[in-house]
Amino acid sequence: MIKTLVLPIKAVKFPTTKFEGSNQLQYKERKMELNITRPDDWHLHLRDGELLEAVVPHSATHFGRGIVMPNLKPPVTTTAAAVAYRESILKALPSGSGFTPLMTLYLTDTTSPKEIKLARKSGVVFAVKLYPAGATTNSQDGVTDLFGKCLPVLEEMVEQNMPLLVHGEVTDPDVDVFDRENVFIDSVLQPLIKRLPQLKVVMEHITTMDAVKFVQSCEEGSVAATVTPQHLLLNRNALFQGGLQPHNYCLPVLKREIHRQALVSAVTSGSKRFFLGTDSAPHEKRRKECPCGCAGIYSAPVALSLYAKVFEEAGAIDKLEAFTSFNGPDFYGLPRNTSKTKLSRTSWKVPECFSFPFGDIIPMFAGEMLEWQSSSN
Ligand code: DOR
Ligand code: ZN
Secondary structure (H helix, E strand, O other): OOOOOOOOOOEEEEEOEEEEEEEEEEEOOOOEEEEOOOOOOOEOOOOOHHHHHHHHHHHHHHEEEEEOOOOOOOOOOHHHHHHHHHHHHHHOOOOOOOOEEEEEEOOOOOOOOHHHHHHHOOOOOEEEOOOOOOOOOOOOOEOOOOOOOOHHHHHHHOOOOEEEEOOOOOOOOOOHHHHHHHHHHHHHHHHHHHHOOOHHHHHHHOOHHHHHHHHHHHOOOOEEEEEEEHHHHHHHHHHHOOOOOOOHHOOOOOOOHHHHHHHHHHHHOOOEEEOOOOEEOOOOHHHHOOOOOOOOOOOOOOHHHHHHHHHOOOHHHHHHHHHHHHHHHHHHHOOOOOOOOEEEEEEOOOOOEEEOOOOOEEEEOOOEEEEEEEEEE
């Protein structure tokens, strides 16, 4: 029996032929196209120097704006440093690129409320990032005393309507690495929103069912979450399948399948509380494939294709555009993009590696075939 495929999204071109096989609707001719508002990336690591020059074109190809993480060496702790970093990103962009970097400050125990005022006034800083000290890459200068030393800064952030972006993991070595997000919610996030209910909080790169429930329990518009492609597509088996897989290692680490499923349900539900944040985090191959390899997955070249895959497989392609292009700017109080991105259902092979004079970078899903391709128009 031929079924009619109805995708309730405007600008969809329907596949010309389709057939049913093994209970799954398949497209015989893969000609489907989506024309969506240009997506933004609300969690992005662009690095600096030659690595920045190497990776920024990928983000600029697929995204209109990116919230740029401040965990450089040294970290971006002042508005002046954020302004300078922004300049170097703009300089590294391919000519004609309309990509807009949205800068963030790295919160420390000594950040001053005055710095938050400066940040707001600058017009280029859009959020402050909380790294619990020692939680992840370049987090050694992060926060050790959120409810003490940082409280005046958090209060100023409420005044300035400046969002706090949270790496939501405790760093206590006695807490199992798979439980660190969960414990953070109970010991830090719940008390934080109780103390400062007006503070806008984004729980970054959520990985668990518990985080989904927490975000859903908060006031809409006050607390939201970004979700990465890896946490939507992979569970923790992917770290060990056929041997240790360093290119699937990120922080927070991949979790059990039930958690992955909870994330997929959350993002495909149509809820405004969840939006796209790739956490694309490039490291040179030799820094991944070594003892004590770095955490971080380089997803910028493939992220949009992968999100489309997740939504299509969940039968929710009509919800993709809100997740990629509406929920983020709406939460941040920024205008949605006006330009468009075309996503076509055309198979392509992810490069095995991107090679640069300084070394190689391995992308997520290297060498694999993907079904969706994106291009700006
Ligand atoms: O896997 C990660 N890599 N998680 C983070 O929180 C930081 C990031 C990086 O900067 O490499
Ligand atoms: Zn990150």
